[in-house]
Amino acid sequence: MPMQINSxxxxxxxxxRSGSGRAAAGDDLAGxxxxxxxxxxxxxxxxxxxPAAATRGSGAGAGGVIDLTCAxxxxxxxxxxxxxxxxxxxxxxxxxxxxRGVRTGDEVRFQFPVRRGxxxxxxxxxxxxxxxxxxxxxGDKAVSYLLPRLAxxxxxxxxxxxxLQEGWLSVSKDGLAAGTLERRAPVSPARSLLFLHGSFxxxxxxxxxxxxxxxxxxxxxxxxxxxxAFDSFTVSRMPEESARxxxxxxxxxxxTFDVVTHGIxxxxxGREAVAVWCSRTARS
Numbered sequence: 680m681p682m683q684i685n686s687x688x689x690x691x692x693x694x695x696r697s698g699s700g701r702a703a704a705g706d707d708l709a710g711x712x713x714x715x716x717x718x719x720x721x722x723x724x725x726x727x728x729x730p731a732a733a734t735r736g737s738g739a740g741a742g743g744v745i746d747l748t749c750a751x752x753x754x755x756x757x758x759x760x761x762x763x764x765x766x767x768x769x770x771x772x773x774x775x776x777x778x779r780g781v782r783t784g785d786e787v788r789f790q791f792p793v794r795r796g797x798x799x800x801x802x803x804x805x806x807x808x809x810x811x812x813x814x815x816x817x818g819d820k821a822v823s824y825l826l827p828r829l830a831x832x833x834x835x836x837x838x839x840x841x842x843l844q845e846g847w848l849s850v851s852k853d854g855l856a857a858g859t860l861e862r863r864a865p866v867s868p869a870r871s872l873l874f875l876h877g878s879f880x881x882x883x884x885x886x887x888x889x890x891x892x893x894x895x896x897x898x899x900x901x902x903x904x905x906x907x908a909f910d911s912f913t914v915s916r917m918p919e920e921s922a923r924x925x926x927x928x929x930x931x932x933x934x935t936f937d938v939v940t941h942g943i944x945x946x947x948x949g950r951e952a953v954a955v956w957c958s959r960t961a962r963s
Contacts, residue, residue, distance in 0.1 A: 682726045682810065685746040685788075692805060693727040708762045708807040715760075715832040720813035723757070724749065729805040748788045749810050750779070758811045759789040764804030768833075831915035838912075843881055847928060848908040850874055850882065855890035858883050860908060864928065870935045871905035872898065877941040882908030885941050 684691055711722060728745060751757045759771040773787035793806055838844070842859075849863035850872075860883050865871050876885040886908070889895070898906070909928075911921040 682724055682747055682749045682808065684726075684728065685748065686744065688731055688743060689728050689745050690731045691726050692729045708764075708805065709766075710762065710807065711760050711768070711809050711811070712832075712836070715836075716811070720811055722809055723751075723812040724810040726808045727805050728808055744790050744792050745806070745808075746788070746790050747808060748786055750783075751785050751787055751812055753782065753784045755784070755812050755814055757787050759791065760809040760811055761791055762807040762809065763793065764806060765794075831912070834912050834914045838881075841881075843883075843910060845911045845924065846909070848882055848910060849904070850886065850906040850908050851904070852890050852895045855883060855887050858887065863907070864930065865905065865907055865934060866930055867905055868932050868934060869905060870902065870937065871907060872902045873936040873938045874906075874908040875938065875940045876908070876910065876913075878913040880913070880941075881910050 682691070708727060710725060716722070747759075749757070757773065759773075761769050761771065763769065769791065771789050771791045774790050775788040777786045777788075779786055789808075844862070846862065847864035848854075848860040850860060854860040874882055874886055876882045895906075909925055911924060913921075916924075
């Protein structure tokens with residue numbers, strides 16, 4: 680069953696069975712970048728959706744919530760990616776799955792919001808719906824199999840654009856002020872200070888306000904230039920994975936850190952617990 684639109688105010692303008700990440704002829708909406716897909720996932724279907732012509736009293740128009748359904752093969756999971764008129768890319772999980780039998784697979788239903796056009800140039804803009812499918816792994820209960828891979832690809836893309844990499848950084852007043860920290864790992868066994876950023880961030884962004892204070896002058900006698908940060912993904916990497924990456928990158932001698940962490944709850948709390956654990960761990 681091809682993609683079916685259940686929203687009366689929207690209609691399918693064009694459908695293709697697979698996507699390359701590029702816009703098709705006559706289509707100004709890009710697809711899903713190829714680097715967002717792994718060897719175990721693929722684009723099964725794309726559809727350009729446009730607002731249906733509004734009739735007097737119908738209330739139809741650009742915006743609101745788009746409701747659609749599509750079929751997936753037995754043993755597969757699906758996630759919906761949406762390219763909006765602004766260029767933004769969002770991802771949605773199915774809100775409902777209907778079993779059609781062991782041999783015929785399932786039917787999944789998605790709903791996603793589309794901003795109503797309030798300014799000239801935004802009214803009547805189309806969006807692109809992209810169905811991503813992959814085989815479920817053993818024991819997988821839902822589409823959680825796909826999301827970490829999409830999240831990792833997205834996070835890597837964002838960090839790459841900002842010139843960021845995971846790993847050790849040297850933290851200085853000038854570096855924070857410029858928003859660019861030098862890549863340097865600790866080599867001294869002397870007491871050092873370690874900064875760990877919160878979720879959806881990085882060290883240079885999280886601790887930028889310290890550059891406008893006398894913090895570095897106050898701690899110089901204690902730490903000298905032994906002030907570091909450890910950048911790692913937070914959207915696609917679990918706290919345990921960050922801890923493992925951190926420990927594996929420590930120098931081959933006893934290391935003592937005083938740790939400053941930043942968290943906003945949820946994953947941040949987990950990262951703080953990892954930070955405390957790491958600060959008490961030494962390698963020899």
